Structure formats: structure tokens, C-alpha cells
Amino acid sequence: MDVSLVLPPEPDERWDLAKQVGVTSAVVHTLEIGDGSRPSAYETLSRWTERFADAGIDVAVLEGGVPLTDTTRLGRPGRDEEIEEFCTLLRNLGELGVPVVCYDWMAGIRWARTDTAVPARGGSLTTAYDDEAMRERPAPDVPDIAREELWANLEYFLERVVPVAEEAGVKLGLHPDDPPREDVHGVPRIVNSVEAYDRVLEIVDSEHNGVTFCQGNFAAMGVDIPETIRHFGDRINFVHFRDVDGDADAFVETWHDAGSTDMRAAMAAYRDIGFDGPIRPDHVPTMAGEENDNPGYETKGRLFAVGYMRGLLDGIDGAE
Ligand SMILES: O=C(O)[C@@H](O)[C@@H](O)[C@H](O)[C@H](O)CO
Numbered sequence: 001m002d003v004s005l006v007l008p009p010e011p012d013e014r015w016d017l018a019k020q021v022g023v024t025s026a027v028v029h030t031l032e033i034g035d036g037s038r039p040s041a042y043e044t045l046s047r048w049t050e051r052f053a054d055a056g057i058d059v060a061v062l063e064g065g066v067p068l069t070d071t072t073r074l075g076r077p078g079r080d081e082e083i084e085e086f087c088t089l090l091r092n093l094g095e096l097g098v099p100v101v102c103y104d105w106m107a108g109i110r111w112a113r114t115d116t117a118v119p120a121r122g123g124s125l126t127t128a129y130d131d132e133a134m135r136e137r138p139a140p141d142v143p144d145i146a147r148e149e150l151w152a153n154l155e156y157f158l159e160r161v162v163p164v165a166e167e168a169g170v171k172l173g174l175h176p177d178d179p180p181r182e183d184v185h186g187v188p189r190i191v192n193s194v195e196a197y198d199r200v201l202e203i204v205d206s207e208h209n210g211v212t213f214c215q216g217n218f219a220a221m222g223v224d225i226p227e228t229i230r231h232f233g234d235r236i237n238f239v240h241f242r243d244v245d246g247d248a249d250a251f252v253e254t255w256h257d258a259g260s261t262d263m264r265a266a267m268a269a270y271r272d273i274g275f276d277g278p279i280r281p282d283h284v285p286t287m288a289g290e291e292n293d294n295p296g297y298e299t300k301g302r303l304f305a306v307g308y309m310r311g312l313l314d315g316i317d318g319a320e
Pocket residue numbers: 029031032063064065102103104111175178214240282283296
């Protein structure tokens with residue numbers, strides 16, 4: 001397993017911090033840390049990978065900031081061009097040796113929280129979702145779309161991109177809808193259960209059509225985490241390591257070592273399925289001295305998470 005961190009595409013102190021805690025594998029996610037761009041051009045991507053390589057860091061995943069928008073999710077005119085660009089991205093990443101792309105099928109609203117400053121351990125801050133609070137907000141301006149249309153559009157996408165991913169040697173990991181609900185303020189969601197993933201994985205039966213196992217979302221679904229990891233087995237292409245207390249109606253994100261999930265058993269399950277891909281801490285608490293202007297993606301909590309993950313990995317090494 002390769003413990004990775006989201007790092008900005010341009011070098012800053014976070015590259016050094018990663019290396020100091022022994023992380024030499026990067027996830028580039030420009031929508032969270034970066035300029036929000038969605039590049040596909042070889043020149044841009046190779047500039048990134050070369051710069052990382054010069055610093056002794058491999059790019060393991062391109063996440064979120066990929067050329068895939070609601071044009072494709074909602075099946076609007078222009079989706080064929082967008083899908084073509086996504087295929088160009090896959091070919092270029094394949095050539096550059098970037099093995100995984102993480103994408104999602106959340107139309108209209110990205111991952112959603114109703115509170116981004118919930119007091120946690122020692123005055124740190126975490127995020128929370130409460131569906132009642134969400135419904136009190138102004139209705140989002142998202143065109144009506146039926147659940148089955150979202151499925152049809154996802155099928156259309158996968159049938160076109162998975163063969164290209166296979167040829168390019170790049171694995172796709174579909175991120176769950178966050179929160180994993182039937183809808184968020186009336187906007188339908190489809191990637192919200194183990195059964196939904198079984199359906200996704202059957203659309204194209206290929207190891208290149210896989211899961212981003214965002215643990216906190218599966219915890220919010222209320223499923224048994226180790227059992228679900230074993231259920232998906234070699235179709236897990238990327239892991240987001242995090243936890244929540246609560247369910248998809250209302251939850252609070254927790255410190256990695258303080259939620260309800262048995263994190264050691266989860267690590268053991270990844271080991272048992274032979275998972276050897278990237279695993280990154282996701283959504284960390286904001287700690288003292290940090291501004292909380294990027295909730296979930298500040299720095300200090302991620303350093304703590306890396307140490308905790310490494311400790312768990314050492315602990316299961318050789319254990320039953
Ligand atoms: O929930 C998050 O923080 C992230 O995991 C998402 O930004 C996720 O990376 C994207 O939805 C993937 O496309």
C-alpha cells in the first residue's frame with residue numbers, strides 16, 4: 001500500500017512536509033488544492049510529473065480536476081467532445097506513468113456539508129452534514145434529471161472510456177456520492193450504496209473500471225467496512241482513509257483515530273485483498289494555527305493521519 005497525500009501541482013512547503021513524513025506519492029486534486037484546472041494536455045501533465053519526479057515524488061493519482069463535468073453527467077450537447085478529452089487525458093497519463101484517475105458522478109452539487117467548523121478534540125474543527133439543515137437552504141439551481149438518466153449517462157461514459165483506460169494502463173476509481181443519499185436537496189444521487197457499485201462494476205467488467213473506496217462514505221452508508229472491502233476486492237483502485245460518526249441523514253467527520261470504524265480491521269482488510277494501490281488520508285480536522293479556509297484539506301491533520309496510518313500498517317504487518 002502506498003500512503004499518498006494530496007499535494008499542490010506547484011511545489012511549496014507541503015512537498016517538503018510530505019517527504020519529511022516519508023510520503024513520496026502524490027495525489028493531484030486541483031479542485032481542493034490547486035487552481036481548479038482540469039488539464040488534459042500532455043505538456044501540462046508532463047510538466048507536473050517531471051517537477052514531482054525531480055523532487056523524488058511520483059504522481060499516483062489524478063483526482064477531481066479531470067475533464068468531466070455536468071455536460072457528461074447530465075448528457076448535454078458537448079458530452080462526446082468532453083469524453084474525447086477525458087480519453088486524451090487517460091492516454092497522456094498512461095504515457096506519463098500515472099496509474100489511477102479518480103472521478104465522481106455527483107451532478108449539480110459537489111460534496112456537501114452543512115457545517116464546516118464543528119468543535120472536535122482540543123478545539124480542532126471538523127465538518128458535518130445534516131439533511132434537515134440542508135433542506136432549509138435555498139434550493140440549488142440544478143436542472144431536473146431522473147435517476148435512470150444519470151445511470152444511462154454513466155453507462156454511456158464507461159462504455160467509451162474504460163476500453164481507452166485499459167489500453168492506456170490507467171485504472172479508474174469512481175468516488176461515492178458524498179453524502180451517500182438518494183438525493184441532496186432534491187438533486188438525485190446514484191452512487192450511494194454497495195448495490196449501486198455492483199451495478200457500476202458490471203457495466204464494464206474490467207479491473208480498470210473500479211472503486212475509490214472512500215471509507216467515510218461507506219461508513220455513512222452503515223455497511224460493515226472490512227466486509228465491504230473484501231466484497232469489492234481487486235476492484236478497489238484507490239482508498240480515501242477517513243471516518244464519520246452518524247449516517248447519511250446526519251454525520252460528523254471524526255479524527256482518524258476517534259470514529260466508530262475499526263480502522264485497524266479496515267487496514268487488515270486492505271492487506272488481505274492484496275491492495276497495493278494508493279491510499280490517502282481524506283478530510284482531516286483543522287488544527288491550531290490553521291485558518292480553516294479549506295475545511296478538510298488543511299495540512300497538520302494530514303500529517304497526523306499519515307503517522308496513524310503508518311502505525312496501523314506496522315501493527316498489522318505479520319499479524320493475523
Ligand atoms: O469528498 C472529497 O473531499 C473529495 O473526495 C472529492 O472532492 C472527490 O475527490 C471528488 O468528488 C472526486 O471526483
